Amino acid sequence: MHGRVAAPTRMSAEARGTPAGDSAARPAFSEPRTCDADPAVLEPCESCHARCHSVCAGLSVEEINRLALLTQPATIGAGQTFISEGESAVHLINLNSGCVKIFKLLPDGRRQITGFLFQGDFLGIPFNEAYVYSAEAVTDVQVCRFPRRAFNALMEEIPGLEKRLLTRASNELAQAQEQMLLLGRKTAREKIASFLLGLSERARRLGLPDDPVDLPMGRADIADYLGLTTETVSRTLTQLKRDQLIRMEGTAHVRLLDRAELIAISDGE
Amino acid sequence: MHGRVAAPTRMSAEARGTPAGDSAARPAFSEPRTCDADPAVLEPCESCHARCHSVCAGLSVEEINRLALLTQPATIGAGQTFISEGESAVHLINLNSGCVKIFKLLPDGRRQITGFLFQGDFLGIPFNEAYVYSAEAVTDVQVCRFPRRAFNALMEEIPGLEKRLLTRASNELAQAQEQMLLLGRKTAREKIASFLLGLSERARRLGLPDDPVDLPMGRADIADYLGLTTETVSRTLTQLKRDQLIRMEGTAHVRLLDRAELIAISDGE
DNA sequence: CGATCTGTTGAAGTGAGTCAATAGTGGTGG
DNA sequence: CCACCACTATTGACTCACTTCAACAGATCG
Numbered sequence: 001m002h003g004r005v006a007a008p009t010r011m012s013a014e015a016r017g018t019p020a021g022d023s024a025a026r027p028a029f030s031e032p033r034t035c036d037a038d039p040a041v042l043e044p045c046e047s048c049h050a051r052c053h054s055v056c057a058g059l060s061v062e063e064i065n066r067l068a069l070l071t072q073p074a075t076i077g078a079g080q081t082f083i084s085e086g087e088s089a090v091h092l093i094n095l096n097s098g099c100v101k102i103f104k105l106l107p108d109g110r111r112q113i114t115g116f117l118f119q120g121d122f123l124g125i126p127f128n129e130a131y132v133y134s135a136e137a138v139t140d141v142q143v144c145r146f147p148r149r150a151f152n153a154l155m156e157e158i159p160g161l162e163k164r165l166l167t168r169a170s171n172e173l174a175q176a177q178e179q180m181l182l183l184g185r186k187t188a189r190e191k192i193a194s195f196l197l198g199l200s201e202r203a204r205r206l207g208l209p210d211d212p213v214d215l216p217m218g219r220a221d222i223a224d225y226l227g228l229t230t231e232t233v234s235r236t237l238t239q240l241k242r243d244q245l246i247r248m249e250g251t252a253h254v255r256l257l258d259r260a261e262l263i264a265i266s267d268g269e
Numbered sequence: 270m271h272g273r274v275a276a277p278t279r280m281s282a283e284a285r286g287t288p289a290g291d292s293a294a295r296p297a298f299s300e301p302r303t304c305d306a307d308p309a310v311l312e313p314c315e316s317c318h319a320r321c322h323s324v325c326a327g328l329s330v331e332e333i334n335r336l337a338l339l340t341q342p343a344t345i346g347a348g349q350t351f352i353s354e355g356e357s358a359v360h361l362i363n364l365n366s367g368c369v370k371i372f373k374l375l376p377d378g379r380r381q382i383t384g385f386l387f388q389g390d391f392l393g394i395p396f397n398e399a400y401v402y403s404a405e406a407v408t409d410v411q412v413c414r415f416p417r418r419a420f421n422a423l424m425e426e427i428p429g430l431e432k433r434l435l436t437r438a439s440n441e442l443a444q445a446q447e448q449m450l451l452l453g454r455k456t457a458r459e460k461i462a463s464f465l466l467g468l469s470e471r472a473r474r475l476g477l478p479d480d481p482v483d484l485p486m487g488r489a490d491i492a493d494y495l496g497l498t499t500e501t502v503s504r505t506l507t508q509l510k511r512d513q514l515i516r517m518e519g520t521a522h523v524r525l526l527d528r529a530e531l532i533a534i535s536d537g538e
Numbered sequence: 539c540g541a542t543c544t545g546t547t548g549a550a551g552t553g554a555g556t557c558a559a560t561a562g563t564g565g566t567g568g
Numbered sequence: 569c570c571a572c573c574a575c576t577a578t579t580g581a582c583t584c585a586c587t588t589c590a591a592c593a594g595a596t597c598g
Binding site: 111114128163170174179185186 | 394396432438538
């Protein structure tokens with residue numbers, strides 16, 4: 001059966017994706033990108049690169065500082081599973097840099113990755129006592145952990161926070177429905193085209209280059225995200241290459257040669 | 270290609286599912302089920318059967334009455350498409366009775382149903398200017414429409430409303446991830462077992478009988494929900510019948526003969 | 539520089555889809 | 569009340585997109 005997870009692999013930070021010292025012609029992921037350098041904001045938030053993309057955005061300085069007092073910053077190594085489905089949800093987590101995959105497992109090991117998260121994304125459901133998915137770092141990641149109960153209490157006092165979470169949840173829900181359409185009704189070719197365009201779009205929204213699309217995750221992860229096997233992912237990429245729609249630059253970067261045609265494919269013509 | 274929608278069919282209220290006059294031995298869907306008959310609550314909410322399952326639940330009498338002033342109750346006939354993806358989101362809608370399917374379409378007509386909604390469910394995303402899915406009545410349904418802008422304004426003043434919507438969105442998100450696992454990694458047999466158990470569970474939560482599972486939707490809808498074809502749905506039901514796990518009572522009711530085994534199947538053993 | 543991953547390619551198998559015919563089912567009207 | 573109609577569901581025969589199994593090729597690293 002397809003989609004079974006292999007034994008947990010432990011890979012170094014540089015093993016996959018965008019290594020820290022790889023930036024030849026474009027800004028590296030880890031380049032500081034502070035959106036507004038307000039000196040009144042406490043560390044660690046003051047220098048946070050992800051602030052303008054996080055739930056924290058739009059909060060007043062005073063509100064950010066109250067959040068900052070709850071924050072437990074941490075670094076998680078690539079390959080680490082730091083949330084397990086079913087486990088008691090002690091923390092809510094905000095992702096500041098790097099890439100995380102969230103997924104669900106079947107008892108026999110089949111895996112469905114339900115999302116790849118990037119800087120500014122939020123993990124955990126405030127009102128749920130247990131996590132409903134597992135999460136593993138794809139690259140090294142930096143996170144802010146918030147004790148869930150304290151965060152919930154703070155939400156009572158900062159109405160903007162609840163509103164931002166609702167907006168975020170709504171967007172995630174819309175994206176989940178898009179993904180259901182993909183999983184249930186698209187062909188392998190359409191899935192891969194959608195995936196590449198989605199990553200490109202995502203990078204653009206984060207202010208990162210959107211053309212050589214960065215694939216920090218391996219083929220197995222792509223397969224488990226799209227409901228395919230690694231072999232089919234490989235073959236389909238090769239096919240798109242043959243059709244002059246993409247060009248691989250190494251295994252982790254894809255140049256989109258004909259975006260219009262890729263969009264047509266991803267929409268099912 | 271599988272999953273294409275046929276020409277829109279217009280069927281009568283009684284054509285499918287649970288006809289109003291069909292209740293032989295169990296309470297009909299349309300049986301009044303007021304949870305708390307508070308006389309201070311204005312019509313139409315005062316007699317609403319779905320109130321205890323809706324976003325309205327938990328609001329004070331005064332708050333409910335403010336909502337009631339915004340409400341535009343309506344009845345929608347089975348087969349009617351009353352929300353179209355991309356259309357400007359003028360209304361938010363609360364479902365009071367009946368069954369609705371929400372879905373997304375590909376240009377060539379392939380369809381993915383992303384959810385079946387029942388009494389108490391909420392349609393529309395408060396902060397989105399456009400609907401991200403289409404919605405069609407599966408049976409005749411009764412709804413409350415709220416003008417979106419007015420509803421949003423009211424949300425500022427009733428914090429409990431926002432919180433309830435966030436809770437609801439979180440639950441939907443968790444369920445969407447479950448469905449992604451189903452669509453991406455489960456076999457037809459596992460999908461059907463999950464589907465039947467899901468409907469049963471849903472009915473139970475609404476205080477309705479959970480054993481003869483009611484299927485108000487047709488095989489085509491089930492197929493488009495599970496990422497299958499009608500033929501495969503039929504064949505798989507037949508196979509479960511042969512294995513003595515279910516018994517059909519007509520085409521719209523399923524008796525679960527071995528719930529434990531069905532659960533094992535739905536979980537992938 | 540061999541060991542170990544990850545990714546690619548080839549050959550063969552299969553679960554679910556497609557196409558087609560048949561059987562129910564409820565609605566309607568004579 | 570029954571005969572007919574339109575539609576939905578079921579079943580069968582065949583096909584195919586994707587999986588499975590297997591071999592090989594690159595990359596990375598101690």
